[in-house]
Amino acid sequence: MNKLFKSKIYFDQYLFIAITLLSIMGLVFLYSASQENFETTFKQSFFVIFGLILMFALSQPDPDFYKNNSLIFLVLSILLVILTLLIGKEVNGAKRWLDLGLFTLQSSEVIKISLPVFLAAYLYDKTLPINLSHTFIALILIFFVVNLVRIQPDLGTSLVIFIAGVYILFLAGLSWRFIGVSFGIFILSLPFIWNNLLMPFQRQRVLTLLDPSADPYGSGWNITQSKIAIGSGGIQGKGYQQGSQAHLDFLPETETDFIFSVIAEEFGFIGVCILLLVFFFILFRCLYLALNARDRFCRLTIGGLSLLFISTIFINLAMVVGIIPVVGMPLPFISKGGSSLLSFYIAFGIIISMATHKKLMQK
Amino acid sequence: MIDLNRTVSEKKNFFNRLIIIYTFFGLLFLYFLYKTFSLQVSSYTDYEIAALENKTREILVQPRRGIIFDRNGKILVNNVPSYNLIISPSQIDDLDSLLDQIQPIVSLSDEDIDYVNKNYQSRAKLNRELIIKRNLTIEEIAKFEIRQHRFPGVLIDERYVRENLYPNLFSHSVGYVGNIDDNKLEEILFEQELQPKETIFKYSNGHLIGQTGLESVYDSDLRGSFGKKIYEVDASGKLLREIEEVQELDGKNIYTSLDLETQKVAYKQLNNRRGAVVAVDIRNGAIVSYLSSPSFSVNKIANGLSNKEFQKLLNDKNKPFFDRAAQGRYSPASTIKPAIGLYGLESKIINWDYFINDPGFFILPEDERIFRGWKKGGHGNINLNNAIIESSNTFFFSLAYKSDINELIGFLSNFGFGKNICVDCFLPDKGLLPNPKWKMNNLNFGWAKGDTVNLGVGQGYMSATPLQLAYYAALLANKGTLNEFSFVQDGEGTEKNNLISININDNDWEKIHQSMIGVIESPKGTAKRLRQLRDFTIAAKSGTVELVSTETKEDYKIIREVEEQRDHAIIVAFGPMPNPKYAVSVVIENGESGGSVAGPVAIAVLNNLLKE
Numbered sequence: 003m004n005k006l007f008k009s010k011i012y013f014d015q016y017l018f019i020a021i022t023l024l025s026i027m028g029l030v031f032l033y034s035a036s037q038e039n040f041e042t043t044f045k046q047s048f049f050v051i052f053g054l055i056l057m058f059a060l061s062q063p064d065p066d067f068y069k070n071n072s073l074i075f076l077v078l079s080i081l082l083v084i085l086t087l088l089i090g091k092e093v094n095g096a097k098r099w100l101d102l103g104l105f106t107l108q109s110s111e112v113i114k115i116s117l118p119v120f121l122a123a124y125l126y127d128k129t130l131p132i133n134l135s136h137t138f139i140a141l142i143l144i145f146f147v148v149n150l151v152r153i154q155p156d157l158g159t160s161l162v163i164f165i166a167g168v169y170i171l172f173l174a175g176l177s178w179r180f181i182g183v184s185f186g187i188f189i190l191s192l193p194f195i196w197n198n199l200l201m202p203f204q205r206q207r208v209l210t211l212l213d214p215s216a217d218p219y220g221s222g223w224n225i226t227q228s229k230i231a232i233g234s235g236g237i238q239g240k241g242y243q244q245g246s247q248a249h250l251d252f253l254p255e256t257e258t259d260f261i262f263s264v265i266a267e268e269f270g271f272i273g274v275c276i277l278l279l280v281f282f283f284i285l286f287r288c289l290y291l292a293l294n295a296r297d298r299f300c301r302l303t304i305g306g307l308s309l310l311f312i313s314t315i316f317i318n319l320a321m322v323v324g325i326i327p328v329v330g331m332p333l334p335f336i337s338k339g340g341s342s343l344l345s346f347y348i349a350f351g352i353i354i355s356m357a358t359h360k361k362l363m364q365k
Numbered sequence: 366m367i368d369l370n371r372t373v374s375e376k377k378n379f380f381n382r383l384i385i386i387y388t389f390f391g392l393l394f395l396y397f398l399y400k401t402f403s404l405q406v407s408s409y410t411d412y413e414i415a416a417l418e419n420k421t422r423e424i425l426v427q428p429r430r431g432i433i434f435d436r437n438g439k440i441l442v443n444n445v446p447s448y449n450l451i452i453s454p455s456q457i458d459d460l461d462s463l464l465d466q467i468q469p470i471v472s473l474s475d476e477d478i479d480y481v482n483k484n485y486q487s488r489a490k491l492n493r494e495l496i497i498k499r500n501l502t503i504e505e506i507a508k509f510e511i512r513q514h515r516f517p518g519v520l521i522d523e524r525y526v527r528e529n530l531y532p533n534l535f536s537h538s539v540g541y542v543g544n545i546d547d548n549k550l551e552e553i554l555f556e557q558e559l560q561p562k563e564t565i566f567k568y569s570n571g572h573l574i575g576q577t578g579l580e581s582v583y584d585s586d587l588r589g590s591f592g593k594k595i596y597e598v599d600a601s602g603k604l605l606r607e608i609e610e611v612q613e614l615d616g617k618n619i620y621t622s623l624d625l626e627t628q629k630v631a632y633k634q635l636n637n638r639r640g641a642v643v644a645v646d647i648r649n650g651a652i653v654s655y656l657s658s659p660s661f662s663v664n665k666i667a668n669g670l671s672n673k674e675f676q677k678l679l680n681d682k683n684k685p686f687f688d689r690a691a692q693g694r695y696s697p698a699s700t701i702k703p704a705i706g707l708y709g710l711e712s713k714i715i716n717w718d719y720f721i722n723d724p725g726f727f728i729l730p731e732d733e734r735i736f737r738g739w740k741k742g743g744h745g746n747i748n749l750n751n752a753i754i755e756s757s758n759t760f761f762f763s764l765a766y767k768s769d770i771n772e773l774i775g776f777l778s779n780f781g782f783g784k785n786i787c788v789d790c791f792l793p794d795k796g797l798l799p800n801p802k803w804k805m806n807n808l809n810f811g812w813a814k815g816d817t818v819n820l821g822v823g824q825g826y827m828s829a830t831p832l833q834l835a836y837y838a839a840l841l842a843n844k845g846t847l848n849e850f851s852f853v854q855d856g857e858g859t860e861k862n863n864l865i866s867i868n869i870n871d872n873d874w875e876k877i878h879q880s881m882i883g884v885i886e887s888p889k890g891t892a893k894r895l896r897q898l899r900d901f902t903i904a905a906k907s908g909t910v911e912l913v914s915t916e917t918k919e920d921y922k923i924i925r926e927v928e929e930q931r932d933h934a935i936i937v938a939f940g941p942m943p944n945p946k947y948a949v950s951v952v953i954e955n956g957e958s959g960g961s962v963a964g965p966v967a968i969a970v971l972n973n974l975l976k977e
Contacts, residue, residue, distance in 0.1 A: 325400060
């Protein structure tokens, strides 16, 4: 029936305006954070425009399109990740990027979206609350994907993928008992994880979090400088492009992981609050859309993707103020990096598609 | 229906769980917001300071030390410029070709080139300068300057060296500077509320501090205050721009009472013999000449001396580093006699008409020990006046014998013996004025009457430095009152010491002066040979310090074969009489005769001081 009304445009003005606003703010921040590097900002703005178009385009197909093709997307993205491991570009000892000529693709950013979408599709026709066997199948898949990303190594993204997968299971009614037992096992296996799964530098980051002053010029440098940048911003901030921490190279990774520190330094607590308000607006819109989604697939997908978004934001913010250890995690729509940026446009494209395509009979 | 119910319950379940996670994250974000608030608002000041400290770098600017003058305004110690060739590595692209081009103009040793290569990268990164050659010759400077346009980023930098214009004349009095140890530097900077850090040096040799003499005593005046330059820096420490400057304050100049010309005379007179000369203005206690011999070049010490040269100086048997003027301990010998005589008058043991018979020796009644005079057969019937002129030992043995040892020591201490009488001398020794308690504590023997008798002629345990002997001479000259000695006189003057005396009147002082004039002027005087040398009437008392006790002249002839066993020659003198202005003490180690060896030095010094 709907196919007859091809001319209909599926569009959520709230999300679209908020995300566009966030993207523009991001470009403004990035220009200062990149030491007024025009090339970086220009490249990023290209991704923003492309991303907005992509988001609009991806919100046009019916959600069933994503549901029916989720396995293909998942297999494709797993292949991309494996390909990255084989022929990826090595930067600082990590193979995270596939050189596609025009731009380098961070394959983990793709699978970050396709995994939750697949899980939601997989659970679409299963009986809920999810039973034990489906839980295990899903968990095996999650661990498989997470591990592929972890060995790149990309601890931050693998963590987010894990969280996103688990959200879907949780939203699908994972039993509290199962959660409790798993959590117990997790706590008990912490020493094993610490000794065997974490790389020495990752362990060092955890130790640094506990006491950054132990080695302020070594492993504690990033977090120390980040706190100084944020703290010295005060209420009003030092002014756009006036952040000494950012502009005199004290802050590391100003364009990516620590871009929030630049924002906090230059725009102060007021700027931080405004940025958070925009994020919150998007999140609450997602919550509203998830609660009103047309079917289980849409509910789970919107829920999962919005929680992916929320986790990414929180991990980044918690990292730069020293609540959690330093893990590579961009701030969505703000940090430099095409793959991460596009992955969220894709995610919101799917969310908008699900929010705008209604069915007469809701399942 | 069942299906619908299921859907409803599933939806409800979904809503609940989504709300749970949102709430969970809501709490996390609240915590994050609290954390950010505490960073940006509660602890804002701390972080604001931290950010400021991050981006600024304080660099100290070394002040120049004050100049040291003699009493006529002649410069003794100055800061002399030296020229270094420096490069700004950040402005230089090809170091090797630059060095190749500089080589024919300013020759660089392999060592210099190694140093440049080693430090080039780091200096370039930090935007600092790099010295490539120190102490350029005038020729090198001239050659470089006409070609300077070919070398952007290369320039000549003026640095100073601390230079004593008369490096051997003032080795012990003015002293020398040297490098400062880290603790002391920290202490000095702390006084200025600064901390040790990168410094722009004015001196080629870096941080300097007075090590000895006036350079050390007046270090805090000479030193000045450090300035600072505050730069904006990036995280790598690279200097970006100067934000603020606090001008350094050069040290104060020091105007001493030393007289260059007299010092030259004393130096020439001592002619590198082991000994010391101290001359003072008796009116204010100002030291005008202060020489310990042999001396050494302070410039070499201050501006770099090879270890070999240093060891050679250190191991020299004449001990050039030893400040004989303030630290050499010598028995005053016969020079003490006027003081003993004054004690006799003060304690009324004798008067000017008191005579004794001097057979050439004194027999201690207690144990019949014999104390000999220097003249075989003695001086016959003799009173105080002649006992001083002829230097009768027997007279003073017998006078000392009759005295109360504690009273005598108390009296001698008024003359500055056994204590420090200089306000700004470098590490002066107090000498030794012995007393019974001292002997018991140090030698574990009780005081014997013989010790008192020996003290009567300035032999035995008592010792004094040339500085103290000069003080003693000046106190005699000034009739019992004298300022403490000083090299630098401020407006107020140093403390004035008065000889506490009841029974000595001006007439007694005049007579003591007359006796001491007689030492030179009388045909019987022990220093009568000085009559030909002196341009003014001078009062004096010579002494000969016995190092090895001998019974006869023949015995002495044997021991004098070894130079170190020969007697020290010593003299104190003042003039012009009858209104003395200057007093002087001279000690010449192993010089044998106070009158004829030390005497001419004292006369030459006084002649020079008085000729104006």
